[in-house]
Each structure stands twice: as C-alpha cells, then as structure tokens.
Amino acid sequence: MRGRPLLYTSYEADQSMLNTTTKKVLLGLFLGFLVFLPFTGGAKSSGSRLFDFSIPIVGFLSSNDYLQLLATVCVFAIGALGLNLLTGVAGQVSLGHSFFMGVGAYTAVWLGAPQGPLLGMGLPIWIWLPAAGLVPAIIGVIVGPVAVRVRGLYLAIVTVGLVFIGEYVFRNWRSLTGGSQAGRSFQELDVRLWKEETPLIEISQNGDFLSTNGKGFLMLLGFLVLFTVIAKNLQRSRAGRAFQAIRDRDVAAEIMGVNEFRYKLIAFGISSFLAGVSGALLTAFLGRTIPERWDLILAVQFIAIILIGGAGTVSGTLMGAAFVVMLPRVVQNFTEWMKSAIDEGGFIATIADPIVVTSPTDGGIINTLPGVGPGLSVLQANQVLYGLLIVGFLIFEPLGLYGIWLRIRNYWKGWPFTY
Amino acid sequence: MTAAIPIIAQVAGGEGHFASALSEGLSLGAIYALLAMGFVIIFKATQVLNFAHGALSALGAFLVASFATLVNIPGRFLPETVPHWLGWSLSALFALIAAAAAGMLLERVFIRPMVGEELFAVAIVTLGIDIALRNVTNDFIGTDPRPLGDPWGTKVLDLGWITFAHTEIAQIVVSVVLVSAVALFFRSRTGIAMRATAFDQEAARAQGINVGRIFSISWAIGAVLAAVAGVFISVFPRRSAGVDTATAFFAFKALPAIILGGLDSVIGAIVGGFGIGIAEAFVGEFVTFPALGFGFAGIVPYLVMLLVLIVRPYGLFGTEEIRRV
Numbered sequence: 168m169r170g171r172p173l174l175y176t177s178y179e180a181d182q183s184m185l186n187t188t189t190k191k192v193l194l195g196l197f198l199g200f201l202v203f204l205p206f207t208g209g210a211k212s213s214g215s216r217l218f219d220f221s222i223p224i225v226g227f228l229s230s231n232d233y234l235q236l237l238a239t240v241c242v243f244a245i246g247a248l249g250l251n252l253l254t255g256v257a258g259q260v261s262l263g264h265s266f267f268m269g270v271g272a273y274t275a276v277w278l279g280a281p282q283g284p285l286l287g288m289g290l291p292i293w294i295w296l297p298a299a300g301l302v303p304a305i306i307g308v309i310v311g312p313v314a315v316r317v318r319g320l321y322l323a324i325v326t327v328g329l330v331f332i333g334e335y336v337f338r339n340w341r342s343l344t345g346g347s348q349a350g351r352s353f354q355e356l357d358v359r360l361w362k363e364e365t366p367l368i369e370i371s372q373n374g375d376f377l378s379t380n381g382k383g384f385l386m387l388l389g390f391l392v393l394f395t396v397i398a399k400n401l402q403r404s405r406a407g408r409a410f411q412a413i414r415d416r417d418v419a420a421e422i423m424g425v426n427e428f429r430y431k432l433i434a435f436g437i438s439s440f441l442a443g444v445s446g447a448l449l450t451a452f453l454g455r456t457i458p459e460r461w462d463l464i465l466a467v468q469f470i471a472i473i474l475i476g477g478a479g480t481v482s483g484t485l486m487g488a489a490f491v492v493m494l495p496r497v498v499q500n501f502t503e504w505m506k507s508a509i510d511e512g513g514f515i516a517t518i519a520d521p522i523v524v525t526s527p528t529d530g531g532i533i534n535t536l537p538g539v540g541p542g543l544s545v546l547q548a549n550q551v552l553y554g555l556l557i558v559g560f561l562i563f564e565p566l567g568l569y570g571i572w573l574r575i576r577n578y579w580k581g582w583p584f585t586y
Numbered sequence: 587m588t589a590a591i592p593i594i595a596q597v598a599g600g601e602g603h604f605a606s607a608l609s610e611g612l613s614l615g616a617i618y619a620l621l622a623m624g625f626v627i628i629f630k631a632t633q634v635l636n637f638a639h640g641a642l643s644a645l646g647a648f649l650v651a652s653f654a655t656l657v658n659i660p661g662r663f664l665p666e667t668v669p670h671w672l673g674w675s676l677s678a679l680f681a682l683i684a685a686a687a688a689g690m691l692l693e694r695v696f697i698r699p700m701v702g703e704e705l706f707a708v709a710i711v712t713l714g715i716d717i718a719l720r721n722v723t724n725d726f727i728g729t730d731p732r733p734l735g736d737p738w739g740t741k742v743l744d745l746g747w748i749t750f751a752h753t754e755i756a757q758i759v760v761s762v763v764l765v766s767a768v769a770l771f772f773r774s775r776t777g778i779a780m781r782a783t784a785f786d787q788e789a790a791r792a793q794g795i796n797v798g799r800i801f802s803i804s805w806a807i808g809a810v811l812a813a814v815a816g817v818f819i820s821v822f823p824r825r826s827a828g829v830d831t832a833t834a835f836f837a838f839k840a841l842p843a844i845i846l847g848g849l850d851s852v853i854g855a856i857v858g859g860f861g862i863g864i865a866e867a868f869v870g871e872f873v874t875f876p877a878l879g880f881g882f883a884g885i886v887p888y889l890v891m892l893l894v895l896i897v898r899p900y901g902l903f904g905t906e907e908i909r910r911v
Contacts, residue, residue: 260706313895313896321900325891328892331838331885335881335885467713474710547724550721554714557714561707
C-alpha cells in the first residue's frame with residue numbers, strides 16, 4: 168500500500184496530525200531549518216555563532232534583529248492559537264485578547280521580576296510562566312458566565328469593555344506596572360532552579376554558539392511547537408468537536424448533548440491561558456512593557472492574525488502570525504528600497520515616485536522623513552494595510568492564507584486536470 | 587473610612603457640584619445618544635454593528651473643520667455682511683452632505699459585497715474599515731488639533747444655580763431634534779421600508795422594497811449622526827482646541843450606551859446614552875478616592891454595561907433573541 172498518499176488503512180492514520188509523508192518531510196525540513204538558522208551567520212554579526220557561513224537566499228534571517236522578529240512571531244503565534252480556539256473554533260468573537268495578555272504579562276512581572284522598589288518576587292521561570300497562564304485563565308472563567316449569557320455582537324462589545332477596564336487598572340497600579348508611559352523592564356528568560364546567581368540555561372548573555380536573540384528564538388520556538396501540538400490535539404478531541412458544534416449552531420449543539428455553558432467556559436479558559444503565556448513571554452523577551460501596550464489595537468492585531476491566516480485552522484493561524492508580525496518590516500524595507508530606487512532613477516523610480524514622499528514638498532502615500540510631514544508614516548501605513556487586509560480577506564477569501572494555500576495545493580494535486 | 591469623608595463633604599458641600607455634574611452629564615449624554623443612535627440606525631436596517639463609527643465621527647468633524655476654516659466653502663463666496671453663524675452653518679451643512687456621501691460610499695464598496703454573510707464577519711469588516719479610515723483621517727488632521735471655528739465659542743449661560751456653556755445647550759437641543767427626527771423618520775414610508783428590511787431582507791425585497799437603497803440611506807444617516815457627534819466632541823468645553831487624533835476613539839465609549847439600551851432599540855439608544863453620560867459625569871464629579879487613580883470616570887460606562895449585561899443580556903430595551911434550531 169506504500170506510495171498511495173490518500174489511502175488510509177486505519178482510523179488513526181486518517182486522523183493523525185501529519186497524515187501524509189509529504190507533510191512529515193516538509194515540516195521536518197522546515198523545523199530543522201529554523202533550529203539551524205540561529206547557529207549560522209557568525210562572520211557577519213557581533214555575537215559568537217557556531218558557523219561562519221550563512222544559508223543562501225534566506226541567510227539574512229540569521230542577523231540579530233531578524234531573529235528577534237522571528238521570536239516575536241513565535242510569541243504572537245502562541246497568543247493567536249488561543250484566540251483561534253475561542254473565535255475560530257468555538258465561534259465566540261473576542262476583542263479582549265490584549266486584556267488577558269496584559270494580565271499574564273503583569274502576573275509574570277510580579278512573580279519573576281527581582282525585588283526592588285516595584286513589586287517583584289524574583290521567582291524562576293517554571294513558576295511565573297504557568298502562573299502567567301493560570302491567572303488570566305481564572306479571570307477568563309470568572310468573566311465567562313457574563314460572556315456565555317451574551318452572544319454574538321454583544322460579546323464583542325463586552326470584551327472591548329474589558330480592554331478599556333484593564334488599561335485603566337494597568338495605568339493606575341503603579342507599584343506593579345510602573346505607571347502610564349513609564350512602564351517597567353523585565354528581561355528574564357533565564358532558566359533557574361530557584362534564585363541562584365548562575366542560571367541553568369542562560370538566555371540573557373551571548374554564548375559560544377548562539378547570540379541572545381538566537382537563544383530566545385529557539386526557546387520560544389520550542390514553546391510554540393509545544394502549544395501548537397496541544398492546540399491541534401485539542402481541536403480533534405471531544406472538546407474541540409464540541410467547540411465546533413457550538414460555533415456552527417449553538418442550539419443544535421445543546422440538543423445533541425453538548426453542555427454549552429461548560430464548553431464555552433473551557434474555551435474562554437484555554438484561550439485566556441494561551442493569551443497570558445504569550446503576553447508574559449512577549450514582555451520577558453522584549454524586556455520592557457508599558458500599560459498602553461495592552462490596548463485595543465493589539466487585540467485587533469490578533470483578530471487580524473486569525474482572519475488573515477484563516478479562522479479555525481492551526482496552520483493558518485501560524486501563517487497569519489508570521490504575516491502580521493512581519494508586515495511592518497516588509498513595508499519598511501520596501502519603502503527604503505523604493506527610496507533608494509528613486510535616488511538611482513530608472514524605471515522603478517517612475518513607479519516609486521508617487522508612492523514615497525522624499526521631500527516635504529513631494530506628494531506621495533508613504534512618508535519616510537523624520538517627524539511629521541505629508542503622507543502616511545510607515546506606522547500609519549501599516550495600520551491602514553492591516554485594516555484593508557482584514558476587509559479584503561473577509562470579502563474575497565474568508566479562509567485566509569490557508570484558503571489560498573489550499574487552492575494552490577489542490578491545483579497542483581490535480582494538474583494538468585482541473586478537477 | 588477616611589477616604590469616604592471627602593465624598594460626603596462634597597455631596598454636602600453644595601449644589602454647585604451637583605449642577606455642574608448635571609450639565610456635564612446632559613451634554614455628554616447628548617453626544618452618547620447621537621452616537622448610539624447612529625449605531626442603532628445602521629444596525630436596525632442592515633444588521634451590521636458599525637465599528638467604523640468612531641472613524642466616521644472624526645472624519646465628519648474634520649470635514650466640518652475644513653469646510654469652515656481652511657477651505658472656507660461657501661464662506662469665500664458669500665458677501666461680508668453675512669453673519670458668522672449663518673456662514674458656519676452653511677459650511678457645516680456642506681460638510682455633513684460630504685460625510686453622508688462618505689458613509690454611502692463605504693457601504694457600497696465594503697458592506698454590500700458582504701450581504702448574507704455572518705453578522706460577525708461583517709462587524710469585523712467594519713473594524714477593518716475603522717482602522718484604515720481612522721489612520722487616514724488622523725494623518726490629514728496631523729499633530730495639532732484643527733479648530734472648528736464654531737460660532738458658540740466659550741460663551742456660558744448662567745441660570746443662577748446651574749451654568750450651561752452655549753455649546754452644551756446646542757448639543758442637547760440638536761440631539762433632541764435629530765433623535766426625534768429619526769424617530770419620526772421610522773414612521774415615514776422610507777422608514778417603514780427600513781424596518782421591513784431590518785426584519786427580513788428577502789421578504790422586503792419581494793414586497794418591492796429597494797433593499798440596496800435602504801442600506802445606502804441608513805449609512806448616510808448614520809454617518810451624519812456620527813459627524814454631528816464628532817463636531818460636539820471637538821468643541822468647548824470638551825476639547826476646545828478642535829478635532830484631533832483622539833476624537834475617533836470617543837465613539838467606543840458610546841458602545842456601552844447601545845448595549846445598555848439594546849442594539850436595536852431607538853428609545854434604548856436615548857435612555858442608554860443619557861444614562862451613561864449622566865453616570866459618568868456624576869462619578870467624575872463626586873467619586874474622588876485617591877486610590878482609584880486617574881481616569882476612573884472614563885471606565886464607568888463599561889462597568890455599567892457589564893452590570894446591566896449580567897442582569898439583562900439583551901439590554902434594557904433590546905429584543906430578546908428567540909433561539910430556534
């Protein structure tokens with residue numbers, strides 16, 4: 168029976184996470200590449216690396232700032248897996264994801280930050296990370312009963328309210344959060360057994376083989392793989408099927424024996440857990456947070472991740488996280504590239520000229536000048552792009568990037584036939 | 587216990603505080619009612635929860651500011667003898683027409699293709715519109731607030747025990763007039779068609795109602811209401827300097843008002859709007875625990891909303907959803 172990709176001889180094989188050899192091989196290669204990446208590129212960067220050569224074409228990704236970007240993708244993907252479970256799989260629209268991330272982040276800060284003028288207990292990561300998930304999960308389950316009673320659009324508005332209430336609390340609880348705009352620092356991914364001086368695994372210093380960002384990236388990638396497996400498994404379990412039944416038609420699900428109240432609470436709890444872990448890791452990795460970080464814009468970013476990626480699909484969520492987190496960098500690089508093209512002149516310059524503003528008197532859409540001038544700043548251009556992408560994907564491709572991938576795959580599967 | 591003493595002192599301290607909280611609450615409530623009314627109109631006719639309302643209100647206020655001061659239309663064509671208030675009203679009228687056109691355009695381009703899709707998908711589309719439109723509008727506004735050049739200025743009417751800024755009187759009068767006009771509109775021929783569309787789009791179509799036109803009209807009305815609210819957000823005493831980049835976020839505070847009243851209830855929007863506005867103003871005036879920190883009044887609307895939803899998940903006046911398989 169070997170060599171027939173879609174022939175399954177057991178239920179387990181049909182239901183398995185990687186049900187074809189192609190998937191296994193490609194995923195293995197991709198993960199291998201990601202793990203190998205931070206070890207390369209030693210000659211170019213300041214941090215010491217194991218290898219001096221860099222991988223062709225995508226080798227630029229091994230520089231420290233791109234590793235930081237990739238690590239941020241991992242953290243956002245963890246949070247997005249939670250929102251995907253709640254909104255994509257269980258169908259409960261939540262705009263309050265950033266609130267739960269903030270709660271997780273500040274739980275982690277409280278437990279993990281060293282003692283000082285601000286609240287902190289200096290506990291190791293194996294305590295603060297689970298706690299950063301559990302505290303938001305408990306709050307999620309407490310808020311849950313309100314959320315379970317209201318449905319649909321009312322729920323979306325209630326969760327917006329949570330974000331504003333959370334921001335108010337974060338801004339005013341100065342002994343914990345450092346206060347509005349000031350914030351506090353918390354850089355603590357080192358793994359310790361207890362409060363020893365020398366950690367078991369040291370993330371915060373450049374090592375012999377890896378830079379700080381490389382270590383952080385590998386660690387966060389590990390967490391992402393762990394949570395992806397959990398999320399994927401959950402989706403094909405009894406609970407996952409119950410979530411989908413509630414999403415598709417809640418009354419019908421209840422009649423079939425799904426306890427709606429219980430499963431909605433579970434969905435809220437797990438989603439908040441992942442949000443909290445993601446918020447804590449984001450703070451611990453980037454090293455600093457301000458109360459204004461956990462605002463509505465962040466929540467909308469997460470909605471954008473799951474909608475652009477493809478609501479209800481784990482692989483789509485990962486693609487969406489990569490897309491949304493990397494988009495600002497792409498826009499920035501693209502603008503800089505066009506700017507240099509204008510300086511050089513030629514064919515590209517004639518296209519780039521109306522897009523990029525190069526001098527205060529020049530017209531254009533994107534502004535690269537320091538300070539405020541005509542045209543959108545790169546930050547604003549990103550926001551506008553998020554907005555238009557959400558609208559565009561919902562109108563033209565409701566399945567998101569996953570849907571696009573599905574169409575490409577099916578085209579080549581049947582090629583040269585169209586069916 | 588010691589923290590409670592200032593409150594008691596203030597309540598006992600005189601009607602000055604009470605009166606200023608009342609006038610503030612009424613004007614705030616008028617703005618919330620206008621915003622909530624816009625949400626409700628669009629929701630009733632098209633079943634769309636319009637998250638882009640804040641962006642529309644900022645856009646509307648910006649249009650008024652531009653027409654009245656920078657572009658100065660129709661002021662530049664009028665003779666000098668025309669009084670300022672008349673010229674400004676004409677500019678505002680032109681700007682409102684432009685805002686209505688913007689609302690209709692948004693509906694035609696982004697919302698019409700989504701007819702028949704899930705409600706939440708359409709709501710998220712409006713969220714996307716909000717982000718894009720808000721950033722573009724804020725870019726036009728720039729870093730400095732744009733003054734509206736309104737004729738009310740900072741004049742205040744003193745009634746002895748209570749003082750109203752002229753803008754506050756204008757807010758209350760305009761919102762009462764507009765809200766009653768909308769309530770009356772629902773009894774007109776188009777209004778009845780709108781209610782029929784809200785009830786069942788297909789059945790309304792079968793009765794010969796032009797559903798697409800109803801959609802356009804409802805978005806135009808919603809955009810105008812949002813723009814009027816945007817104007818009142820950006821004048822004395824709230825933000826005397828004019829429309830700025832924070833104006834667009836104000837509408838999010840009207841969401842509790844529509845939840846309080848119920849998403850599809852016109853009366854609910856009015857009661858919710860004034861209720862939330864007065865609650866916020868009174869809390870801001872009287873509840874001054876140092877422990878509560880800065881900005882507690884700002885989240886009162888959301889706290890009220892959560893409390894109401896625990897008791898009544900469909901708001902005070904909303905239609906309870908009948909759940910059928």
